[in-house]
Amino acid sequence: MELIFRGREENEINEIDEELRDHFTTAEANGESVDDIIQQPVKSYADNFAKEMHLSRGIYKFAFSLLIFLLALSIxxxxxxxxxxxxxxxxxxxGFFIISFIVSLYVLKYLLMHYLDSKGAYIGSALWFMFxxxxxxxxxxxxKHHPLALLWQxxxxxxxxxxxxxxVTCTIYFLVVKHKLSAIALAIICAPSIIGMLATGKNYGSHYTMISLILILIGWFLFSAISGWITFRKRKE
Incomplete structure (x- = not known):
């Protein structure tokens, strides 16, 4: 988890994991001690493989695409x-959307690092995202009801x-980064309003848009939670 949140790709983490397991197996066969590794703090040991954090790779690359997707759905x-x-x-x-998204990454890291596969991680994550x-x-x-000050209409x-x-810009971006489902979801949300506005110039489909947005967000959270749990269980096995 420490390597994941330092921006390392899954294949890199798997290679490090296999190398470490081979080292433990060899040391056990030769009767050598591995206390120097086991007793070393996780963050300190992770510095050997990923001392610098890469914000353009791994989980951060995915998180950036997810942030763009959620902002696009919202705006x-x-x-x-x-x-x-x-x-x-x-x-x-x-601003709240962006800040809460960044904070969520740290909350997710804390829950996974401290509770991992326990019920606490799932309950904590569910409560946080519900909030x-x-x-x-x-x-x-x-x-809608308390805009404070109108800047531009x-x-x-x-x-x-x-x-x-x-x-169009977001759709092209999602296709380039191979997030086709994000492009499709955005099209489903926008289609009723686009067709209605182009055809009549009136506010058409706004209620459908809000309902669809809420359902897609709930569905996405459920899908992410279930797929993440399945993936973690497979890796653990």
Missing amino acids: IPEMFDANFQISLMFLFKI LFLCYLGMNYLV PTTRTSIILGLICW
């Missing part, structure tokens, strides 16, 4: 709303053009 559908506007609370919402989800719904409510035409540009 782009709203651009196809005839009432789209950028307010001070809207900026607070984006964030409720905060997200609360921020959406504040944006584009015309319907401008809003549609910006939404299409952002949608």
Whole structure:
């Protein structure tokens, strides 16, 4: 886990793991002591393989793509709303989203490092993400009903053009990094509003968009939790 959160790829970690296991096997066969390795702190020993943190690889590369995906789901559908506007609370919402995502990585690391495969890790993760989800719904409510200060309200035409540009840009990015499911999910969320706005110029499908967004986020969290648990169990076996 320490190597994962230092940005190492899975194949690199597997190679280090196999090398370490071979070393233990050889030492045991020769009657040699491995206390110097076992008693060494994990972080200190990990410095031998990954002293520097790589933010452009491994889990951080995936996390960045995930952040782009969640931000796109949160912002782009709203651009196809005839009432789209950028307010001070809207900026607070984006800032909260980014900060909470970064904090979640540290929370996830703490839970996995301290509880690993115990129920505490699953319960803690579930409670944390439920809390964030409720905060997200609360921020959406504040944006709509208590915007604080209106900074910019584009015309319907401008809003549609910006939404299409952002949608196409994100779709291209997801295809380049081979996250096709993210591109498909974004298309499913945006399609009703795009078609309705282009056809009538009215706020069409906003309720469907919000319901779809909530269902996809819940589905994504469940899918990630189940797939992560299955993957971890297989690696453990």
